[in-house]
Amino acid sequence: MSGFAIVVKELEKTYKSYRRGKGFLQALKSLFKRETVYSQALKGINFSIHRGEIVGFVGPNGAGKSTTIKILSGVLFPSSGSVDVIGFVPWLQRTKYVANIGAVFGQKSQLWWDIPPVDSFYLSKGIYKIPDTEFEKRLETMSTILKVKEVMHRPTRDLSLGERMKCEFIMALLHNPQVLFLDEPTIGVDALAKEEIREFLLQINKNYKTTVILTTHDMEDIEELCKRIIIIDDGTIIFDGSLNDIKEKYLTCKTVDFQFTSVKDKRKLASLLKKGIVLENKKWFKSVRFEKEQVNVPKVVDELIKCCNIIDFTVHESRLEHVIKEIYRQRQK
Amino acid sequence: MIQNLLLHWQFVKLKYASRMAYRFDFFTCMFAFFLFQLSGPLFVGVIFYAGGLFPGWSFPQLLLLQGTLALIRGFSFMSFFGLLWNTQDHMRRGTFDLLLIRPVNSLWFLVMNSFDEEDSGQFIGGVAITLVAVSLLPELQGSLLAFFAILLLGVLFFLSLALLCSAATIIFIETQRLYEFIDIIMIFASYPKTIYSGSIAILFNTLIPLFVAGNYPASALLGFSLDGVLIAAVSVIGLLTVSMFIWHKTLRYYTSAGG
Ligand SMILES: Nc1ncnc2c1ncn2[C@@H]1O[C@H](COP(=O)(O)OP(=O)(O)OP(=O)(O)O)[C@@H](O)[C@H]1O
Ligand SMILES: [Mg+2]
Numbered sequence: 001m002s003g004f005a006i007v008v009k010e011l012e013k014t015y016k017s018y019r020r021g022k023g024f025l026q027a028l029k030s031l032f033k034r035e036t037v038y039s040q041a042l043k044g045i046n047f048s049i050h051r052g053e054i055v056g057f058v059g060p061n062g063a064g065k066s067t068t069i070k071i072l073s074g075v076l077f078p079s080s081g082s083v084d085v086i087g088f089v090p091w092l093q094r095t096k097y098v099a100n101i102g103a104v105f106g107q108k109s110q111l112w113w114d115i116p117p118v119d120s121f122y123l124s125k126g127i128y129k130i131p132d133t134e135f136e137k138r139l140e141t142m143s144t145i146l147k148v149k150e151v152m153h154r155p156t157r158d159l160s161l162g163e164r165m166k167c168e169f170i171m172a173l174l175h176n177p178q179v180l181f182l183d184e185p186t187i188g189v190d191a192l193a194k195e196e197i198r199e200f201l202l203q204i205n206k207n208y209k210t211t212v213i214l215t216t217h218d219m220e221d222i223e224e225l226c227k228r229i230i231i232i233d234d235g236t237i238i239f240d241g242s243l244n245d246i247k248e249k250y251l252t253c254k255t256v257d258f259q260f261t262s263v264k265d266k267r268k269l270a271s272l273l274k275k276g277i278v279l280e281n282k283k284w285f286k287s288v289r290f291e292k293e294q295v296n297v298p299k300v301v302d303e304l305i306k307c308c309n310i311i312d313f314t315v316h317e318s319r320l321e322h323v324i325k326e327i328y329r330q331r332q333k
Numbered sequence: 334m335i336q337n338l339l340l341h342w343q344f345v346k347l348k349y350a351s352r353m354a355y356r357f358d359f360f361t362c363m364f365a366f367f368l369f370q371l372s373g374p375l376f377v378g379v380i381f382y383a384g385g386l387f388p389g390w391s392f393p394q395l396l397l398l399q400g401t402l403a404l405i406r407g408f409s410f411m412s413f414f415g416l417l418w419n420t421q422d423h424m425r426r427g428t429f430d431l432l433l434i435r436p437v438n439s440l441w442f443l444v445m446n447s448f449d450e451e452d453s454g455q456f457i458g459g460v461a462i463t464l465v466a467v468s469l470l471p472e473l474q475g476s477l478l479a480f481f482a483i484l485l486l487g488v489l490f491f492l493s494l495a496l497l498c499s500a501a502t503i504i505f506i507e508t509q510r511l512y513e514f515i516d517i518i519m520i521f522a523s524y525p526k527t528i529y530s531g532s533i534a535i536l537f538n539t540l541i542p543l544f545v546a547g548n549y550p551a552s553a554l555l556g557f558s559l560d561g562v563l564i565a566a567v568s569v570i571g572l573l574t575v576s577m578f579i580w581h582k583t584l585r586y587y588t589s590a591g592g
Contacts, residue, residue: 015588016588017588070430070589073430073433073434074433074434075430075433075434075587075589076587076588076589077584077585094433095436095437095438095439096436097436098433098434098435098436099436101434103434105430105431107427108426108427108428108430108431109428110431112347115347115350119347122343123340123343123344123347126336126339126340126343127340127435127436127437128436129336
């Protein structure tokens with residue numbers, strides 16, 4: 001067996017949909033003659049993922065992330081290209097294949113709405129034919145780590161979003177899948193619960209060598225969980241490498257945040273701000289990014305202190321979030 | 334297979350359990366459907382006494398026809414007709430994805446999910462009407478075995494219809510009109526076979542074999558002629574096979590919803 005859990009080659013997906021006319025007459029017309037609209041969501045992407053890796057899959061809205069996840073999990077048929085996940089072609093051997101994967105889709109619940117999560121777990125046990133002892137053990141461990149032992153006996157509809165998401169994770173992992181697909185799993189979850197979920201994922205990944213693909217718009221998720229990141233935009237992969245690489249390649253600047261109460265030299269301040277890119281521009285708070293190669297940051301800082309009454313001050317490397325934003329922005333040009 | 338059935342049973346129990354939590358709602362719903370079932374025979378009864386339009390059928394015999402149709406229909410609605418609404422709902426919200434990532438036959442899983450405990454009132458109503466009709470009849474000359482065998486055919490006929498509608502929904506998403514088509518089929522199935530003739534009679538025995546949903550099972554119990562039942566049986570099996578095939582084929586065209 002190769003060391004790869006997932007191998008994707010020249011994967012393409014074109015959606016076909018029909019444009020509907022406005023109003024009754026147009027609708028009537030479209031009964032006979034429909035205008036077909038094609039949209040190419042994936043334009044031939046290639047990547048491979050090792051067993052046990054956690055890979056962040058990011059990109060702007062409409063980039064094709066969910067489409068990729070749906071194809072990899074056997075839900076959609078691609079238009080062309082090949083995919084191998086743990087030895088299966090997902091859409092062709094779907095029923096057999098999906099016994100080996102788990103998935104959490106942030107916007108779609110796998111728990112039955114009117115019954116407590118624990119009952120859904122028991123159904124899962126039946127569906128995946130999980131042996132009694134293993135089931136009990138896994139449920140015990142997971143519900144303890146995620147702190148849902150009490151909560152999971154209440155009907156799903158009564159749970160808070162965070163509590164429900166934790167139960168979704170248990171649902172997706174009870175059968176010990178080899179590959180886990182996460183599509184925006186922490187959407188709307190508070191900071192503390194996010195942290196618990198991340199801890200939990202890291203533990204699962206470490207104990208069971210679970211391969212994880214994670215789609216999210218939360219760069220903190222990525223920084224905490226992934227060593228590797230794949231950036232997709234407009235159906236094309238534009239970056240595939242380690243987080244360190246991306247930081248080295250794109251973190252060529254420092255950001256200076258400062259808060260002040262008055263300005264002594266307005267013209268001086270304006271000229272200093274011009275040396276960088278102003279990320280945030282409030283009356284008494286500015287966040288400015290300077291290219292390290294072009295600007296002597298310590299000197300700028302020194303002059304800033306001289307021309308304003310500064311009450312708070314920080315200098316830091318750009319955050320991953322800003323890097324990603326910058327990459328998206330460059331692509332748009 | 335056994336395991337699947339056990340799982341199905343586990344699911345049905347769970348559905349009832351979660352439903353019973355709202356006891357009042359559950360019983361009123363059952364009762365409402367029960368009453369609804371009685372409206373069909375009432376209608377036919379009125380027509381019967383008003384003009385006796387059904388040559389060769391007495392009122393209790395007609396009632397038996399109504400009862401069997403109601404029974405088959407009730408059972409189908411309870412066990413799998415939720416498929417239609419369920420598919421549409423899944424398509425709109427894109428939750429069909431979640432069905433596809435389960436390691437079971439998706440069609441079966443969808444059917445399992447479509448069990449509708451509310452409609453058990455319909456089923457019970459159908460059984461009740463049938464029993465009343467039987468008690469009104471002097472004696473039954475037919476075969477109980479044939480009756481049950483044809484009942485099963487009736488259920489399979491409705492299953493095929495449900496599958497075809499579900500498949501259409503997967504591709505077109507908006508398919509309201511199809512449900513009305515099924516209502517019309519129910520109406521045609523509720524009259525004695527003898528009122529149809531020529532190509533209509535042939536149509537209802539072959540392409541749309543709706544006679545199996547009331548006429549043949551009632552006739553089997555009454556000892557009436559079962560001419561054509563074999564052709565109808567073959568048609569039902571054919572229809573079911575084709576509809577299952579089509580259903581699985583449509584998965585290729587499923588596009589999920591954005592998100
Ligand atoms: N069912 C569908 N039918 C037609 N077009 C679709 C469908 N689903 C997605 N698309 C289109 O395909 C493209 C990629 O969509 P996708 O859902 O994969 O994006 P995404 O990267 O997940 O975006 P987001 O971050 O907003 O979730 C979009 O342009 C979208 O409009
Ligand atoms: Mg998405």
